[in-house]
Amino acid sequence: MNSKRGQAPGGVLRSLGERTALDALDYSVPARANRLDFMLGGSTLAALVLLGLTGIVLTQFYNPSPVGAHESIRYVITSEPLVALLRDVHVWGATAALVLVFTHLAAVFWRRGFRQPREGLWWSGVLLLALLFGLAFTGSVLRADQEAVEALAHAVAGADAAGPLGAPLKADFTPSSPLLTRMYGAHVSVLPLALVTLLALHLWLIRHLGVSATGHVRVAFRTHLRLLGGISLLVVAAVTLAAIASPGSLLAPGVEGFEVTKPHWTFLWIYAAENLFGMRGMLAAPAVLFGFMAVVPLTDREDGTLATATRALGVVLGVLMIAAIVYAALAPAQSHIGAGM
């Protein structure tokens, strides 16, 4: 065995490191960044990767035509155990991603991680949240079951009320392609592309502006990555376990013109607003939430007088949102857009 061969493992790794610029990871981060509340964003990224990988498999089995959509999912559930499990992981991965991103957002809001110079970081995060909502919505309507049909009907009604802004959600926007197929296109191409682009910006800003953790003690970023990897693996384990224990549901094929279901839990707060205020509530609730998040870095400044009020309003909105979700989950299904029950 010659000396070159004896050094092979270390040499290969070193060589690989040189050629992939892994040295760029040799920098330090505040030790506080290793706390759980600073790893929620990275954990969300892990959930998104899981969603991307399972989604690639699901696209091989899903039929995005109105005629075959429901049947293709039914086929997966009844005939393809592995793909069915991956679908369940996909569904639970979406729940994990949304829970993690909301917790991440709440943590950043509470520690005022949006203050100068990190306003752009916050705004890119808010846009990422909006994209995640878009992905959750387009994903849930792809089932073409009763809940999906009602969700799509609400979107179309909202699009009608929104005027020209809602045009892409109208059935006659492109008459040659069904709305469901366009939702599929948005779910697998438009929104993921926008998500990856924004994510790249978000990560770039984190790398160059740093996280908002304070303290002089610093640790190697590789250590941070190891811990983040550990948490990500726990997230994957939890999501897979949830998928095994509670598989994703599929209702009967959707029947138009009725409202007998409630939306996915992530949209229950909007559903609650619609219960209370009708179509205006459905449009106003997300506008209020995202409008508030958009102005947070402008109103909560170190030299500003609105900092306390902004924080208080944020807490009130958060509590209202949770209360609305609980209320909508407990309240009986209601008809909102003139459909039968």
Add this chain to the structure above:
Amino acid sequence: MTRMALSVAGIVVGVLLSATSAVAHDRGVLRLSTRELVVGNAVRVNGEKFSPSANLELVVVGTRGRIAVGKVTTDSAGRFQTDLDVPQHVAPGTYRLIAVADDGDEVATVDVTVTVWESDAILSAPADGPPTPSAEPPQLERAESPWVTGGALVSVVGALLLGLIALRRPTRHDRTVDA
């Protein structure tokens, strides 16, 4: 060289021509007396340029489903004429009227709009009657495999163990102190 290029070109043209002639039936044209269909009313449909004596099914396809509205057979010139009743249970909206050949190919399509709302409107209904919407999941026999479930559980345990190992506390060696 020129001869070889001509030979290759000839082969390519031949392949393309044979592929073209492999199409089993002709694509036709649908002409409607109106594209504004009214629920419960009939619409005159004329078809032409189809294959002669072809059996076609006419279906209405919308955003979330399809419904068969009639069957026709073309004459020796590939034409047909029929009056279609727009079923009561088709919801208002934008649809495509499609002619489907025996082998399932869509051989003609035209965009239509259905008007007049019916409270019991449906789209994805079977032709034999209106379905009932339900918030309850149907009884599906889920495909199960001990290998899949077992593999998933092993993966869960593996991910948990690896995750816990990765989460060991940073050592003093990991820490650096800024100047």
